Amino acid sequence: MAKELLKGNHAFAEAAIRAGVEAFYGYPITPSTEFLEYMSSRLPSLGRAFVQAESEVAAINMVYGAACTGKRVMTASSSPGISLMMEGISYIAGTEVPAVVVNVMRGGPGLGNIAPSQGDYYQMVKGGGHGDYFPIVLAPASVQEAIDYIALAFDLAEKYRSIVHVIVDGNMGQMMEPAELPPMREIPDQVPDWAVSGAKGREPNILTSIYIDPEDEEVTNLRLLKRWKEIEKNEVLYDEFLLDDAEILLIGFGTAGRVASSAIREAREGGIKAGLLRPITLAPFPQDRLIELTKQVKRILVIEMNSGMMLDDVMKFVQGKVPVEFYGRMGGVTPLPDEILDEIKRIAENTAPALNDPRDEWISRLEDKILGDK
Amino acid sequence: MAVTGWIKVDDLYCKGCALCIEACPQDVLRLNMDRLTPKGYHPAQMIEETCTGCGICAVICPDAAITVYREKPEKKAGGKSSG
Amino acid sequence: MVTTTAEVVYQRPEAFTDVHTHYCPGCTHGIAHRLIAEVIDEMGLREKTIGVAPVGCSVFAYKYFNMDFVEAAHGRAPAMATGIKRVLPNNTVFTYQGDGDLASIGMAEIMHAAVRGENITVIFINNAIYGMTGGQMAPTTLQGMKTTSSPFGRDVELAGYPVRMSEILATVDGAGYIVRRSLHNAANIRKSKKAIRLAFEAQERGLGFSMVELLSSCPTNWKMSAQEALEFVAEEMVPVFPLGDYKVSSALESLKV
Numbered sequence: 001m002a003k004e005l006l007k008g009n010h011a012f013a014e015a016a017i018r019a020g021v022e023a024f025y026g027y028p029i030t031p032s033t034e035f036l037e038y039m040s041s042r043l044p045s046l047g048r049a050f051v052q053a054e055s056e057v058a059a060i061n062m063v064y065g066a067a068c069t070g071k072r073v074m075t076a077s078s079s080p081g082i083s084l085m086m087e088g089i090s091y092i093a094g095t096e097v098p099a100v101v102v103n104v105m106r107g108g109p110g111l112g113n114i115a116p117s118q119g120d121y122y123q124m125v126k127g128g129g130h131g132d133y134f135p136i137v138l139a140p141a142s143v144q145e146a147i148d149y150i151a152l153a154f155d156l157a158e159k160y161r162s163i164v165h166v167i168v169d170g171n172m173g174q175m176m177e178p179a180e181l182p183p184m185r186e187i188p189d190q191v192p193d194w195a196v197s198g199a200k201g202r203e204p205n206i207l208t209s210i211y212i213d214p215e216d217e218e219v220t221n222l223r224l225l226k227r228w229k230e231i232e233k234n235e236v237l238y239d240e241f242l243l244d245d246a247e248i249l250l251i252g253f254g255t256a257g258r259v260a261s262s263a264i265r266e267a268r269e270g271g272i273k274a275g276l277l278r279p280i281t282l283a284p285f286p287q288d289r290l291i292e293l294t295k296q297v298k299r300i301l302v303i304e305m306n307s308g309m310m311l312d313d314v315m316k317f318v319q320g321k322v323p324v325e326f327y328g329r330m331g332g333v334t335p336l337p338d339e340i341l342d343e344i345k346r347i348a349e350n351t352a353p354a355l356n357d358p359r360d361e362w363i364s365r366l367e368d369k370i371l372g373d374k
Numbered sequence: 375m376a377v378t379g380w381i382k383v384d385d386l387y388c389k390g391c392a393l394c395i396e397a398c399p400q401d402v403l404r405l406n407m408d409r410l411t412p413k414g415y416h417p418a419q420m421i422e423e424t425c426t427g428c429g430i431c432a433v434i435c436p437d438a439a440i441t442v443y444r445e446k447p448e449k450k451a452g453g454k455s456s457g
Numbered sequence: 458m459v460t461t462t463a464e465v466v467y468q469r470p471e472a473f474t475d476v477h478t479h480y481c482p483g484c485t486h487g488i489a490h491r492l493i494a495e496v497i498d499e500m501g502l503r504e505k506t507i508g509v510a511p512v513g514c515s516v517f518a519y520k521y522f523n524m525d526f527v528e529a530a531h532g533r534a535p536a537m538a539t540g541i542k543r544v545l546p547n548n549t550v551f552t553y554q555g556d557g558d559l560a561s562i563g564m565a566e567i568m569h570a571a572v573r574g575e576n577i578t579v580i581f582i583n584n585a586i587y588g589m590t591g592g593q594m595a596p597t598t599l600q601g602m603k604t605t606s607s608p609f610g611r612d613v614e615l616a617g618y619p620v621r622m623s624e625i626l627a628t629v630d631g632a633g634y635i636v637r638r639s640l641h642n643a644a645n646i647r648k649s650k651k652a653i654r655l656a657f658e659a660q661e662r663g664l665g666f667s668m669v670e671l672l673s674s675c676p677t678n679w680k681m682s683a684q685e686a687l688e689f690v691a692e693e694m695v696p697v698f699p700l701g702d703y704k705v706s707s708a709l710e711s712l713k714v
Binding site: 022023025049051053054055057058059061062063064065066067068069071073087088091095196197198199200201204205206207208209210 | 503504505506507509510516517519522523524525526527528529530533536537538539540541543544545548549565566568569572573
Binding site for chain 2: 462482484486647682
C-alpha cells in the first residue's frame, strides 16, 4: 500500500478498522473527537457497531460488554474522560477480557485545557483504576507508529486477555504525516472459548470480576501478576537513536521523544555525544536496556511533558548508578528542540553529583523561565 | 369430583419462609418443626389430603422448591370413565 | 374403573441451576428469577440468552440461571447490555437490576438505553431499599420510611420524593414496553410472568426498549416477616407505585401468550 498524507486521529481510527475492530463506543472530548466522528461514518458502512454513549462512564461499560463477546472493541478519549473510565477499566482487567483504550492526553489536572500533554503517565501506566492489575501501555511517536501499534494493541489484548492502553498526546491526534495503512484484516468466525455468545451446545460461560472469598481473589491476582511477568519478558518495545557511543542518555516517549531526537541531532553536530532511548511500551518498561545503558553513559536526562512521572521509573531502575536530571514542560506546553538542546549543552558541562530529586533544580530553572518577567 | 393433588418440597431449596403456607387456599401446608433441611431450615410439608393441585404454592415459592402434582384420569380405549 | 396418572402441574424450570440461592427466606428475588427462567424456557431462548447481572443482592444471579452471563459494574448494566446487543443483535440480552442500581447510580445508563431504543429487556426489582449494603435509603424509598441512612424517616424536604421509573421511561420514544407489576401474591405473580413474557417478546420483535418494574419485598431490611413484607408491598407500595401498563407497542397488544 502506498504512503498517503494522513491526519492523526483519522489514521488511528482507520488503522483500528483495518485491524478488525467490530465496535467503537465513545464520547466526544477534545482532542480525541475526530476518532469518534470518523468511526461514526466508517463503522456503520461496514455493518459494525458504533454508539456515541451518554458519557465516558457508559462508553467504557459498553466496551466491557462487547469485550465479553470476544470481539475486538475499543474506545478513544482524553484525560478527563479517561478518569471517568477508570472503574470500567478495572472491571475489564478483573474480568480478563481484551479491550483497547486510546488516550489522547491533554493539559490537566481537572478541566485543564485541550493542548497536548503527557500528564496521564501515572494514571495509565500505574493502573489508574482500583486493584491489582497491570495494563499494557503503548506510546507511539508518529502517525505511522500509531497505525502499527493500534493493530499490535488488539493482538496483545487478545493474546493476554488484557486491557491495552495506547497513549498519544494532542499533537499526534492532530498532526498530518505521510504514513501507510495496512490491508483490511478479515474478521474471524470463531470467538474465544471463554466468550459469551449464548450457551448453545456447551456449558454456560460466566464472565465476572467478583471473587467473594479472599482466597479465590488472591488466586486471580496471582494469575494476573504471573501473566504480567510473561508480558514483561516478551513484549518490551523501544527505539534507539544514536546510542552506540552516547555519553548523555536522553529518555523520552511520544512527542517528547521526537522533539528530543531533533535536539540530539543538533547536539551531535556540535560534538556532544547524546543519544535517545525512546520507550514504545511504557508498560512493560524497557528496564533491561536501561540498566545496560547505565554501564555506558555518564548522565541521564529525562524529558517529559509532565511534572516528572516516567522519571520515577527511570530513577528506580538506574538506582543512582548514573546522575539523572529532568526537563519537563507542563500544562499543555510542548517543549521545542532548542530548549532541549540548551539542556543537553548544560549537562555536557555539568559534573555536579546527582540530586535526591532531579526535579528540584529543574523547578527553579522553570520558574525563572516562565515566571521571570511577571 | 374434586381433583386430588399433592406436592413435594425439595429440602435442598426450601428455606421455611412459609409464604406457601399463607398462600395455600386449602390450608394444607405447615412447616415441619420436627426436622431441618441441610441448610438448617424447617421445610414446608403437606399435612392434609385436600390439596387440589392448584399450584399457588409453587407460584409464590421464591426458591422453586415445590413440585405440584395432580391426578389426571386416564381414558381407557372404548370404555367410559365412571365416577 | 378409572385409573389415574400423575400430571405435573408445576416443576422447577430448566433454566434454573440446581443451586440453593443465597437470598433471604421469602425474598421476592427468588420469585422474579423463577419467572424469568420459566419465560425463557417457554420461549426456548435459553441457548441464545446473555444475562447481565447487577451489583446488589442479586450480584450472584448468574449462579442461578443456566445461561451465559456477565457481571456489570453498579448501575452500568444497560450500557453493558448495549455493548453486547450491538455486536450480537440476534442474541437475547437482558439486565436484572435493583432500585439502587437502576434508579440511583445507573440513572443515566437506563435513561439512555431507553432513549436509544436499545432492544434489550430490563427486569427492575423495586423494593424501596438497598438490600445488599444493609438497608439504606433508595431513590424509591417511601416518604417517612425509616432506613439506616434515613433513620428519622425519609424527609421529602431533604431527600425528595420516591421516583417512579416506569412513568418516566414511558415518555421516551425509544421504549416499546414499559409496565409495572407486583410480586405480592399469586394472582399478581401470574400477571408479572405474563408481563415478563411480553417484554421478551418485544425484544424478539425488535420493538424497542422493554422494562418490567416488579414491586418487591425485603423482609430482612424492612424488619418484617416474609408474609408481612408482601402485605406491605400491597398496602403501602402499590398506592405510591401504581400497577399498570405505561407504554405498550401496538404490535404487542394483539399478541396472545
